[in-house]
Amino acid sequence: MSGLVRSFDRLEDLPGTARALLDRAGQARFHLDPLWWACMQAHALPEGGRARYLVSGADDAVLPLWAGPGRALGGLENHYSVIYEPIFAERLGQPRLRAIGAEFGGAIRRAGTIRLDALDGEATWLPPVLAGLREAGLSAQLFDHFGNWWEPVAGRGWEAYLADRPRRQRETVRRRLARAGRDPSISIQRVTGGAELEDAIAAYCAVYARSWKEPEPYPDFNPAVIRAAAAASRLRLWLLRRDGQPVAAQYWVLAAEGAMVLKLAHDEAHKAISPGTVLTAHAVRDLLENDRVPALDFGRGDDPYKADWCTRRRQRIGVLLCDPRSAAGALAIARHGLGRLRAGLARSRAGLTHQP
Numbered sequence: 238m239s240g241l242v243r244s245f246d247r248l249e250d251l252p253g254t255a256r257a258l259l260d261r262a263g264q265a266r267f268h269l270d271p272l273w274w275a276c277m278q279a280h281a282l283p284e285g286g287r288a289r290y291l292v293s294g295a296d297d298a299v300l301p302l303w304a305g306p307g308r309a310l311g312g313l314e315n316h317y318s319v320i321y322e323p324i325f326a327e328r329l330g331q332p333r334l335r336a337i338g339a340e341f342g343g344a345i346r347r348a349g350t351i352r353l354d355a356l357d358g359e360a361t362w363l364p365p366v367l368a369g370l371r372e373a374g375l376s377a378q379l380f381d382h383f384g385n386w387w388e389p390v391a392g393r394g395w396e397a398y399l400a401d402r403p404r405r406q407r408e409t410v411r412r413r414l415a416r417a418g419r420d421p422s423i424s425i426q427r428v429t430g431g432a433e434l435e436d437a438i439a440a441y442c443a444v445y446a447r448s449w450k451e452p453e454p455y456p457d458f459n460p461a462v463i464r465a466a467a468a469a470s471r472l473r474l475w476l477l478r479r480d481g482q483p484v485a486a487q488y489w490v491l492a493a494e495g496a497m498v499l500k501l502a503h504d505e506a507h508k509a510i511s512p513g514t515v516l517t518a519h520a521v522r523d524l525l526e527n528d529r530v531p532a533l534d535f536g537r538g539d540d541p542y543k544a545d546w547c548t549r550r551r552q553r554i555g556v557l558l559c560d561p562r563s564a565a566g567a568l569a570i571a572r573h574g575l576g577r578l579r580a581g582l583a584r585s586r587a588g589l590t591h592q593p
Contacts, residue, residue: 241293241294241343241344242291242294242343243291244344245292246287246288247288248288258299258325259274262324263492264493265492267490267497268321268497272462272466274288275465280461281455288303289304289313293337293341298341299323300324301321301323308347311352312355314353316454317455317459319537319553320385322357323362335366335368335369338366338368339372340373342371342372346373346560350560351558352558353556354553355382355555356553356554356555356556357551359552375560376558376559376560376561377556379557380557381553382552382554383537383538383539384553385536385553386534386539387533387550387551388547388549390495390533394526395525402545410514414515424481425477427474427475434467440483441476442456442460444483444484444502444503445502447506450502459499462490463488471492472489472490473528475520475523477516477519485513485516486502486503486516487502487517491528495532496528496533498535501513521533535547537553
Protein backbone atom coordinates (compact mmCIF):
# COMPACT_ATOMS: atom_id res chain seq x y z
CA MET A 238 0.00 0.00 0.00
CA SER A 239 1.04 3.60 -0.55
CA GLY A 240 2.72 5.31 2.34
CA LEU A 241 0.05 8.02 2.26
CA VAL A 242 -2.91 5.66 2.29
CA ARG A 243 -3.95 3.54 5.26
CA SER A 244 -5.93 0.33 5.02
CA PHE A 245 -8.55 -0.99 7.46
CA ASP A 246 -10.43 -4.28 7.37
CA ARG A 247 -13.32 -3.23 9.62
CA LEU A 248 -15.55 -0.19 9.87
CA GLU A 249 -14.99 -0.19 13.60
CA ASP A 250 -11.28 0.48 13.10
CA LEU A 251 -11.64 3.56 10.91
CA PRO A 252 -10.34 6.83 12.36
CA GLY A 253 -13.02 9.14 13.68
CA THR A 254 -12.67 11.67 10.87
CA ALA A 255 -13.06 8.95 8.23
CA ARG A 256 -16.07 7.42 9.97
CA ALA A 257 -17.65 10.88 10.14
CA LEU A 258 -17.37 11.12 6.34
CA LEU A 259 -19.33 7.88 5.98
CA ASP A 260 -21.95 8.98 8.51
CA ARG A 261 -22.56 12.24 6.62
CA ALA A 262 -22.71 10.55 3.21
CA GLY A 263 -25.10 7.92 4.54
CA GLN A 264 -27.64 10.48 5.69
CA ALA A 265 -28.05 11.56 2.08
CA ARG A 266 -27.78 8.14 0.41
CA PHE A 267 -28.49 4.87 2.18
CA HIS A 268 -26.11 2.97 -0.11
CA LEU A 269 -23.21 5.04 1.24
CA ASP A 270 -24.16 4.62 4.90
CA PRO A 271 -22.05 2.61 7.38
CA LEU A 272 -25.17 0.46 7.85
CA TRP A 273 -24.93 -0.58 4.21
CA TRP A 274 -21.19 -1.23 4.29
CA ALA A 275 -21.59 -3.29 7.47
CA CYS A 276 -24.23 -5.50 5.82
CA MET A 277 -22.05 -5.84 2.73
CA GLN A 278 -18.98 -6.91 4.67
CA ALA A 279 -20.94 -9.35 6.84
CA HIS A 280 -23.27 -10.95 4.28
CA ALA A 281 -22.45 -10.15 0.64
CA LEU A 282 -18.77 -10.65 -0.09
CA PRO A 283 -17.40 -13.08 -2.68
CA GLU A 284 -16.13 -16.35 -1.30
CA GLY A 285 -12.79 -15.76 0.40
CA GLY A 286 -13.28 -11.99 0.27
CA ARG A 287 -13.02 -9.45 3.05
CA ALA A 288 -13.71 -5.75 3.30
CA ARG A 289 -10.91 -3.24 2.94
CA TYR A 290 -11.35 0.49 3.53
CA LEU A 291 -8.64 2.79 2.18
CA VAL A 292 -8.30 6.18 3.87
CA SER A 293 -6.44 9.03 2.18
CA GLY A 294 -3.43 10.65 3.80
CA ALA A 295 -5.39 13.68 4.98
CA ASP A 296 -8.38 11.61 6.19
CA ASP A 297 -10.51 13.43 3.61
CA ALA A 298 -11.55 10.42 1.51
CA VAL A 299 -12.51 6.78 2.04
CA LEU A 300 -12.52 4.13 -0.69
CA PRO A 301 -14.54 1.02 0.34
CA LEU A 302 -13.18 -2.11 -1.36
CA TRP A 303 -13.28 -5.86 -1.06
CA ALA A 304 -10.08 -7.86 -1.14
CA GLY A 305 -9.90 -11.43 -2.36
CA PRO A 306 -7.23 -14.10 -2.47
CA GLY A 307 -3.83 -12.91 -3.62
CA ARG A 308 -3.90 -9.30 -4.79
CA ALA A 309 -7.53 -9.23 -5.97
CA LEU A 310 -9.37 -5.98 -5.28
CA GLY A 311 -12.75 -4.55 -6.30
CA GLY A 312 -15.30 -1.99 -5.27
CA LEU A 313 -17.35 -2.90 -2.21
CA GLU A 314 -20.52 -3.27 -4.26
CA ASN A 315 -22.42 -5.97 -6.09
CA HIS A 316 -25.76 -6.49 -7.83
CA TYR A 317 -27.59 -5.04 -4.80
CA SER A 318 -25.81 -1.68 -5.14
CA VAL A 319 -27.58 1.27 -6.78
CA ILE A 320 -24.77 3.78 -6.24
CA TYR A 321 -21.14 3.34 -5.31
CA GLU A 322 -18.42 5.94 -4.97
CA PRO A 323 -15.51 7.00 -2.81
CA ILE A 324 -16.60 9.13 0.15
CA PHE A 325 -15.06 12.61 0.19
CA ALA A 326 -14.96 15.51 2.62
CA GLU A 327 -17.08 18.47 1.60
CA ARG A 328 -15.90 21.24 -0.72
CA LEU A 329 -12.74 19.57 -1.98
CA GLY A 330 -11.34 21.31 -5.04
CA GLN A 331 -10.28 19.57 -8.22
CA PRO A 332 -6.54 19.67 -7.37
CA ARG A 333 -7.15 17.82 -4.10
CA LEU A 334 -9.51 15.31 -5.77
CA ARG A 335 -6.85 14.65 -8.38
CA ALA A 336 -4.27 14.14 -5.65
CA ILE A 337 -6.61 11.71 -3.87
CA GLY A 338 -6.98 9.76 -7.09
CA ALA A 339 -3.20 9.53 -7.35
CA GLU A 340 -2.94 8.38 -3.72
CA PHE A 341 -5.52 5.66 -4.17
CA GLY A 342 -4.03 4.70 -7.54
CA GLY A 343 -0.65 4.12 -5.96
CA ALA A 344 -2.26 2.00 -3.25
CA ILE A 345 -4.24 -0.29 -5.57
CA ARG A 346 -2.00 -0.53 -8.63
CA ARG A 347 -0.36 -3.81 -7.65
CA ALA A 348 -3.73 -5.58 -7.97
CA GLY A 349 -3.33 -5.38 -11.75
CA THR A 350 -7.04 -4.86 -12.45
CA ILE A 351 -9.75 -3.33 -10.26
CA ARG A 352 -13.38 -2.98 -11.31
CA LEU A 353 -15.60 -0.29 -9.80
CA ASP A 354 -19.29 -0.50 -10.70
CA ALA A 355 -22.51 1.48 -10.05
CA LEU A 356 -20.79 4.87 -10.41
CA ASP A 357 -22.63 8.08 -11.25
CA GLY A 358 -21.45 8.90 -14.75
CA GLU A 359 -22.08 12.63 -14.19
CA ALA A 360 -20.42 12.94 -10.77
CA THR A 361 -18.24 16.04 -10.57
CA TRP A 362 -15.54 14.18 -8.64
CA LEU A 363 -15.08 11.56 -11.36
CA PRO A 364 -12.91 13.42 -13.95
CA PRO A 365 -10.29 14.73 -11.47
CA VAL A 366 -10.08 11.42 -9.60
CA LEU A 367 -9.69 9.51 -12.86
CA ALA A 368 -6.94 11.95 -13.85
CA GLY A 369 -5.17 11.19 -10.58
CA LEU A 370 -5.54 7.45 -11.08
CA ARG A 371 -3.97 7.81 -14.52
CA GLU A 372 -1.12 9.80 -13.00
CA ALA A 373 -0.49 6.82 -10.76
CA GLY A 374 0.02 4.66 -13.83
CA LEU A 375 -3.43 3.10 -14.19
CA SER A 376 -5.48 2.91 -17.36
CA ALA A 377 -9.17 3.75 -16.80
CA GLN A 378 -11.63 2.02 -19.14
CA LEU A 379 -15.21 3.32 -18.77
CA PHE A 380 -18.36 1.43 -19.75
CA ASP A 381 -22.12 1.76 -19.29
CA HIS A 382 -23.45 -0.37 -16.46
CA PHE A 383 -27.18 0.11 -15.75
CA GLY A 384 -29.98 2.67 -15.63
CA ASN A 385 -31.49 4.11 -12.46
CA TRP A 386 -35.08 5.38 -12.72
CA TRP A 387 -36.30 8.05 -10.31
CA GLU A 388 -38.85 10.83 -9.89
CA PRO A 389 -38.60 14.15 -7.99
CA VAL A 390 -41.80 14.50 -5.94
CA ALA A 391 -41.12 17.30 -3.42
CA GLY A 392 -44.35 19.10 -2.60
CA ARG A 393 -46.54 16.67 -4.54
CA GLY A 394 -49.27 14.57 -3.02
CA TRP A 395 -50.63 11.31 -4.33
CA GLU A 396 -53.27 12.76 -6.65
CA ALA A 397 -50.83 15.21 -8.25
CA TYR A 398 -48.28 12.44 -8.69
CA LEU A 399 -50.85 10.08 -10.20
CA ALA A 400 -52.09 12.79 -12.56
CA ASP A 401 -48.57 13.00 -14.02
CA ARG A 402 -48.44 9.31 -14.89
CA PRO A 403 -49.21 8.05 -18.39
CA ARG A 404 -52.97 7.78 -18.92
CA ARG A 405 -52.86 3.99 -19.24
CA GLN A 406 -50.93 3.66 -15.98
CA ARG A 407 -53.12 6.16 -14.18
CA GLU A 408 -56.33 4.38 -15.06
CA THR A 409 -54.86 0.95 -14.34
CA VAL A 410 -53.77 2.01 -10.86
CA ARG A 411 -57.13 3.55 -10.03
CA ARG A 412 -59.08 0.51 -11.20
CA ARG A 413 -56.90 -1.99 -9.39
CA LEU A 414 -56.83 0.00 -6.16
CA ALA A 415 -60.61 0.28 -6.25
CA ARG A 416 -60.98 -3.46 -6.90
CA ALA A 417 -58.59 -4.32 -4.07
CA GLY A 418 -60.48 -1.99 -1.76
CA ARG A 419 -63.70 -3.90 -2.41
CA ASP A 420 -62.09 -7.30 -1.78
CA PRO A 421 -62.35 -8.25 1.92
CA SER A 422 -59.74 -10.98 1.47
CA ILE A 423 -57.01 -8.41 0.73
CA SER A 424 -55.17 -6.55 3.49
CA ILE A 425 -52.03 -4.44 3.47
CA GLN A 426 -49.54 -4.19 6.32
CA ARG A 427 -46.93 -1.47 6.79
CA VAL A 428 -43.93 -2.36 8.96
CA THR A 429 -41.21 -0.01 10.18
CA GLY A 430 -39.78 -2.11 13.02
CA GLY A 431 -40.81 -3.27 16.45
CA ALA A 432 -42.31 -6.58 17.50
CA GLU A 433 -43.76 -7.36 14.06
CA LEU A 434 -40.43 -7.01 12.24
CA GLU A 435 -39.26 -10.64 12.31
CA ASP A 436 -42.62 -11.96 11.16
CA ALA A 437 -42.56 -9.40 8.34
CA ILE A 438 -39.07 -10.52 7.30
CA ALA A 439 -40.24 -14.14 7.23
CA ALA A 440 -43.24 -13.12 5.11
CA TYR A 441 -41.01 -11.15 2.73
CA CYS A 442 -38.70 -14.15 2.31
CA ALA A 443 -41.67 -16.46 1.72
CA VAL A 444 -43.05 -14.22 -1.03
CA TYR A 445 -39.65 -13.91 -2.65
CA ALA A 446 -39.23 -17.68 -2.65
CA ARG A 447 -42.56 -18.08 -4.50
CA SER A 448 -41.89 -15.25 -6.96
CA TRP A 449 -40.45 -15.33 -10.47
CA LYS A 450 -37.06 -14.14 -9.21
CA GLU A 451 -33.88 -16.16 -9.08
CA PRO A 452 -32.77 -17.35 -5.62
CA GLU A 453 -30.64 -14.81 -3.79
CA PRO A 454 -26.88 -15.50 -3.95
CA TYR A 455 -26.59 -14.00 -0.44
CA PRO A 456 -29.82 -15.01 1.32
CA ASP A 457 -28.93 -13.33 4.64
CA PHE A 458 -28.19 -9.95 3.09
CA ASN A 459 -31.67 -8.46 2.63
CA PRO A 460 -32.92 -9.54 6.08
CA ALA A 461 -29.81 -7.89 7.54
CA VAL A 462 -30.46 -4.66 5.62
CA ILE A 463 -34.10 -4.67 6.73
CA ARG A 464 -33.08 -5.02 10.37
CA ALA A 465 -30.41 -2.32 10.07
CA ALA A 466 -32.81 0.11 8.38
CA ALA A 467 -35.48 -0.57 11.01
CA ALA A 468 -33.00 0.07 13.83
CA ALA A 469 -32.18 3.43 12.22
CA SER A 470 -35.89 4.32 11.73
CA ARG A 471 -35.40 4.29 7.95
CA LEU A 472 -37.38 1.19 6.97
CA ARG A 473 -40.68 1.08 5.12
CA LEU A 474 -41.78 -2.50 4.41
CA TRP A 475 -45.17 -3.37 2.97
CA LEU A 476 -46.93 -6.72 2.70
CA LEU A 477 -50.08 -7.52 0.76
CA ARG A 478 -51.96 -10.49 2.14
CA ARG A 479 -54.79 -12.47 0.62
CA ASP A 480 -56.81 -14.48 3.10
CA GLY A 481 -53.98 -13.90 5.55
CA GLN A 482 -51.26 -15.28 3.24
CA PRO A 483 -48.56 -12.85 2.08
CA VAL A 484 -48.60 -12.64 -1.73
CA ALA A 485 -46.62 -9.44 -2.38
CA ALA A 486 -43.82 -7.71 -0.50
CA GLN A 487 -41.46 -4.80 -0.96
CA TYR A 488 -39.19 -2.73 1.19
CA TRP A 489 -37.93 0.82 0.85
CA VAL A 490 -35.32 2.81 2.77
CA LEU A 491 -35.38 6.51 3.59
CA ALA A 492 -32.57 9.03 3.22
CA ALA A 493 -32.33 12.80 2.81
CA GLU A 494 -32.37 12.48 -0.99
CA GLY A 495 -35.59 10.44 -0.94
CA ALA A 496 -37.00 6.93 -0.66
CA MET A 497 -35.56 3.99 -2.56
CA VAL A 498 -37.13 0.60 -3.16
CA LEU A 499 -34.53 -2.11 -2.64
CA LYS A 500 -36.53 -5.25 -3.30
CA LEU A 501 -40.02 -6.13 -4.45
CA ALA A 502 -41.65 -9.41 -5.35
CA HIS A 503 -45.04 -11.04 -5.69
CA ASP A 504 -46.46 -14.53 -5.97
CA GLU A 505 -47.33 -15.25 -9.62
CA ALA A 506 -50.14 -17.56 -8.49
CA HIS A 507 -52.09 -14.43 -7.47
CA LYS A 508 -51.30 -12.23 -10.47
CA ALA A 509 -55.01 -11.91 -11.31
CA ILE A 510 -55.37 -9.37 -8.49
CA SER A 511 -52.25 -7.43 -9.62
CA PRO A 512 -50.65 -7.61 -6.16
CA GLY A 513 -47.42 -5.91 -7.27
CA THR A 514 -49.17 -2.90 -8.78
CA VAL A 515 -51.56 -2.54 -5.83
CA LEU A 516 -48.78 -2.74 -3.26
CA THR A 517 -46.50 -0.31 -5.12
CA ALA A 518 -49.36 2.18 -5.36
CA HIS A 519 -50.00 1.89 -1.61
CA ALA A 520 -46.29 2.31 -0.88
CA VAL A 521 -45.90 5.37 -3.10
CA ARG A 522 -49.05 6.99 -1.74
CA ASP A 523 -47.86 6.45 1.84
CA LEU A 524 -44.38 7.81 1.08
CA LEU A 525 -45.87 10.93 -0.50
CA GLU A 526 -48.66 11.62 1.96
CA ASN A 527 -47.04 10.57 5.25
CA ASP A 528 -43.26 10.64 4.80
CA ARG A 529 -43.35 13.51 2.28
CA VAL A 530 -40.20 12.30 0.60
CA PRO A 531 -38.46 14.58 -1.93
CA ALA A 532 -37.88 11.82 -4.49
CA LEU A 533 -38.76 8.25 -5.37
CA ASP A 534 -35.97 5.97 -6.54
CA PHE A 535 -36.82 2.67 -8.25
CA GLY A 536 -33.33 1.31 -7.94
CA ARG A 537 -31.18 -0.64 -10.27
CA GLY A 538 -32.03 -1.61 -13.83
CA ASP A 539 -34.20 -0.71 -16.79
CA ASP A 540 -37.18 -2.95 -16.05
CA PRO A 541 -40.00 -1.71 -18.33
CA TYR A 542 -42.50 -1.15 -15.50
CA LYS A 543 -40.32 1.56 -13.97
CA ALA A 544 -41.12 4.03 -16.73
CA ASP A 545 -44.76 3.88 -15.56
CA TRP A 546 -43.78 5.16 -12.11
CA CYS A 547 -40.88 7.48 -12.99
CA THR A 548 -39.94 9.92 -15.74
CA ARG A 549 -36.21 10.33 -15.19
CA ARG A 550 -33.30 7.98 -15.81
CA ARG A 551 -29.70 8.23 -14.62
CA GLN A 552 -26.89 6.27 -16.21
CA ARG A 553 -24.66 4.29 -13.91
CA ILE A 554 -21.26 3.38 -15.28
CA GLY A 555 -18.36 1.13 -14.43
CA VAL A 556 -14.62 1.75 -14.55
CA LEU A 557 -12.02 -0.92 -15.14
CA LEU A 558 -8.71 0.22 -13.68
CA CYS A 559 -5.75 -1.64 -15.12
CA ASP A 560 -2.00 -1.49 -14.65
CA PRO A 561 -0.71 -1.81 -18.23
CA ARG A 562 2.70 -2.89 -16.91
CA SER A 563 1.27 -6.09 -15.46
CA ALA A 564 0.28 -9.09 -17.56
CA ALA A 565 -3.21 -9.17 -16.05
CA GLY A 566 -3.70 -5.45 -16.61
CA ALA A 567 -2.49 -5.51 -20.21
CA LEU A 568 -4.76 -8.48 -20.97
CA ALA A 569 -7.77 -6.74 -19.41
CA ILE A 570 -7.12 -3.60 -21.49
CA ALA A 571 -6.93 -5.68 -24.67
CA ARG A 572 -10.13 -7.57 -23.84
CA HIS A 573 -11.98 -4.35 -23.03
CA GLY A 574 -10.85 -2.78 -26.29
CA LEU A 575 -11.94 -5.84 -28.25
CA GLY A 576 -15.32 -5.78 -26.52
CA ARG A 577 -15.85 -2.11 -27.42
CA LEU A 578 -14.87 -2.84 -31.03
CA ARG A 579 -17.36 -5.71 -31.26
CA ALA A 580 -20.11 -3.57 -29.74
CA GLY A 581 -19.39 -0.79 -32.22
CA LEU A 582 -19.51 -3.21 -35.15
CA ALA A 583 -22.80 -4.63 -33.89
CA ARG A 584 -24.31 -1.14 -33.69
CA SER A 585 -23.06 -0.32 -37.18
CA ARG A 586 -24.54 -3.51 -38.60
CA ALA A 587 -27.85 -2.82 -36.87
CA GLY A 588 -27.89 0.64 -38.41
CA LEU A 589 -27.20 -0.74 -41.86
CA THR A 590 -29.89 -3.37 -41.41
CA HIS A 591 -32.48 -0.68 -40.67
CA GLN A 592 -31.55 1.67 -43.51
CA PRO A 593 -34.56 2.40 -45.78
